[in-house]
Amino acid sequence: MAEDFAAKMSRKTVAELRDYVDNRYQYREEAVLAALAELERRGTPEPAAATITQELQISQQETSQREQAARDREAEQELARRRARGQEAPEVEETGPALYSPGTITVFSVLFSMVAGGILLALNLRTLRRYGPSWLVIGFVIAYLALTHYSMQWVQQQYGNQYFWLGSVFNIVAIVLYNVVFWPRYIGLKPYRSRPWGGALLICGLISLLYAILYVRFGLGAV
Known part of the structure; x- marks a missing residue:
C-alpha cells in the first residue's frame, strides 16, 4: 500500500517540514511535495515552492521510470529462472476487444x-x-x-x-x-x-x- 504522505506531514512541525524542503534530495519526491502542500495549508508557504514543485515532478517521473525498469528486469529474470527450472511461464492476461x-x-x-x-x-x-x-x-x-x-x-x-x-x-x-x-x-x-x-x-x-x-x-x- 502506498504511504499516505499527506497524513504523515500533517503531524510534523514547521521546522520538520522545512527540513524536508531544504534537504529534499534525501527524501522521496512525494514526501517533499506533501511537505510543501502542508506548509501552504498552514499559511507558511515556501517562497520557491513553484520552482521546487516543477523540479520534483520531473524527478518523480524519472524515479518512476527507473522503478518500472527495475520491475521489468526482475520479471524477466524470474521468467528466465522459471524456464531454467522447466516451469511454464505464467499465463498472460488476454486484453483487447x-x-x-x-x-x-x-x-x-x-x-x-x-x-x-x-x-x-x-x-x-x-x-x-x-x-x-x-x-x-x-x-x-x-x-x-x-x-x-x-x-x-x-x-x-x-x-x-x-x-x-x-x-x-x-x-x-x-x-x-x-x-x-x-x-x-x-x-x-x-x-x-x-x-x-x-x-x-x-x-x-x-x-x-x-x-x-x-x-x-x-x-x-x-x-
Whole structure:
C-alpha cells in the first residue's frame, strides 16, 4: 500500500517540514511535495515552492521510470529462472476487444461459404467501431457473390458441369483476400481476445439446414 504522505506531514512541525524542503534530495519526491502542500495549508508557504514543485515532478517521473525498469528486469529474470527450472511461464492476461480470429473466419468460410466468413469479419470491424470498412466488406461479399454466380453460370453454359469445382476456387480466393488484405489493412496487429464462435456456428448451421430444406422442397438452384 502506498504511504499516505499527506497524513504523515500533517503531524510534523514547521521546522520538520522545512527540513524536508531544504534537504529534499534525501527524501522521496512525494514526501517533499506533501511537505510543501502542508506548509501552504498552514499559511507558511515556501517562497520557491513553484520552482521546487516543477523540479520534483520531473524527478518523480524519472524515479518512476527507473522503478518500472527495475520491475521489468526482475520479471524477466524470474521468467528466465522459471524456464531454467522447466516451469511454464505464467499465463498472460488476454486484453483487447473480443474478435473472431482469422482461423475462425477461415473455418466458417470453408464449412459454409465466403459469405459466412465475410459476415464474421464485418462484425469484427463493427466491434472496433470501424463502420466504413465493415460496409466495405459487406459490399465486397455481395459483389463477389454476384461475380461468382454469373461466372459459374457462364462456365456451365459453355462447358457443362465439368468445371463445377471452380466454385471452390472462388471461395478460396475470397478466404485469401480476407486474411491477406482486409484483416491486415483494417485490423492489423491490434491485440484482441478470441470471441466465442458457438453462437455463430449455430446460426450458420440453422441457415444451412433451412436452405437444404428449401432446395429439396422447391428445387432451388445454388446461389
